[in-house]
Amino acid sequence: MSKFWSSTVKNTEPYQPGEQPYEAGVIKLNTNENPYPPSPKSIESMKLAVNDHLRRYPSPTLDQLKIKIGEKEGVSDQNVFVGNGSDEVLAFAFQAFFEPNEAIKFPEITYSFYPVYCKLFDIPFQEVPLKEDLSIDVEGMKSAIGGVIFPNPNAPTGIALNIEQVEEIVKANANKVVIIDEAYVDFGAESAVQLTHTYPNLLVTKTLSKSHALAGMRLGYAVGQKHLIQGLIRIKNSFNSYTINRVTLAGAEAAVQDEEYYREILNQIIATREWCKDVFEALSFEVVDSKANFLFLKPLHVDAAYLYEQLKIRGIYVRFFNKPVINGYIRVTVGTDEEMRALIQAVKEIVRCQVHNYV
Ligand SMILES: Cc1ncc(COP(=O)(O)O)c(C=O)c1O
Structure with missing residues (x-):
């Protein structure tokens, strides 16, 4: 102290x-x-990006990478927000969509960064106990005052909700933002990205740290309707214009294309x-x-x-x-x-x- x-x-x-x-x-x-290791194409792109251009700032709008992520996810680049790891995307989302005085809900056992952000940004929270089998309690996640966040699959249990259960939670909180943290979705759960076309209150976050073996480069992103993405961009541009470095950008662009x-x-x-x-x-x-x-x-x-x-x-x-x-x-x-x-x-x-x- x-x-x-x-x-x-x-x-x-x-x-x-x-x-x-x-x-x-x-x-x-x-x-x-x-x-x-990461995709060999991604490593090659990163090596090539270590060049004279590093004296210049990277793109503040990240358009090329957003286009590639949009193609992979089946959405427009306008529906994509990119950040320095999904932890940064989540931090911006807490600031953009949750309020002091309105308690958000997340599972009692979950990613331990959520309560840290809540304290930092002065957002109250209600922890919803897991069911006896350690799965997320779908009923308990409904009707939140301030919004909802949970990982799917949950961490550290690894248990996934199915897409119908995720949709139920999104629908039951129609007036508040529901964030589905899909850091581990590629290992066998169903992604909620396609639901973002239907639900204006749904934000899905993903990362290249786990499935794409790029934890060391720090690249995460969010998919949602344009108004949510614009909210994130406003926070980001009030914090740091250049969150993603040129080398990471090059590696990420190649990685998301190497299915x-x-x-x-x-x-x-x-x-x-x-x-x-x-x-x-x-x-x-x-x-x-x-x-x-x-x-x-x-x-x-x-x-x-x-x-x-x-x-x-x-x-x-x-x-x-x-x-x-x-x-x-x-x-x-x-x-x-x-x-x-x-x-x-x-x-x-x-x-x-x-x-x-x-x-
Ligand atoms: C559930 C969950 N969400 C988000 C993250 C953050 O990942 P990153 O910041 O590397 O994208 C992690 C990392 O362990 C995680 O477990």
Whole structure:
């Protein structure tokens, strides 16, 4: 605490990102990054973008990239907003569409950045408990005073609502903005983008960080009707005109066009995830039906915090949330088959030290 801090700084409770260990040999399964490289075409474009033009500012309007994203999503470029990671898009959306004095709703267990933005922007919130099976309570998300946000699939459970359930929530909050955070949608859930044609209150956010293996470049976007996009642009242009650098722009443009490459790695990640679900079930874990690139696992024979610590000692980083309802679980990013085999081996060793006759 410093006497020079503003009351805003004093009152914030910053988001705690997952650890970013730099030691060689670490198996990093804690921040839901893609285990495969970005599209070779994207890497080539980024290399070519490191040139003399870097002395100039990048485009403030990002027209070319918006056109490409629009083509991929089946919308006009006027329906696309681009930001420096979807975290930035979400921060702008909270400012653009939610009000102090009007409580927004989000699930009690969800992406922990939402309450951080609420505190920062002075937006009250109501946390809607999950159902017993850890899925989002559709009824509970209806009739919000100030608006709604939730990820689909949800994080950190990975459970997805189907498109009819998403539509029900959008319809039941017709006078307020509903934000569907689709950071993980490409790993097996249904996107709500097509519903944006029908619903003026729906904003869908996506990111190239996960499915497109570009977390290091920071590129996220939102799709919605023009009036919502204009609202986001007003906030962005009151904050920073040039949020996306030239290299990221070049890489993102190539990435969103390389469907073939990404289909292949997405299929691989999904296959690994499904294989791991079976393995962990056989190892006496409760396995949530994740449609994301991570697994939410409840060890039945050992304490989740202990398992997390023991894995870390062995150089395997997963995520543990010390929070009621979910403190019995670990969240594990789906890595390569080789990384997952190492994880499984380590888990067996750790549990065997605690439990006689374990597999
Ligand atoms: C649910 C959810 N939304 C948004 C993000 C932000 O992603 P990015 O800022 O990298 O686009 C994350 C990142 O982990 C996430 O889990």
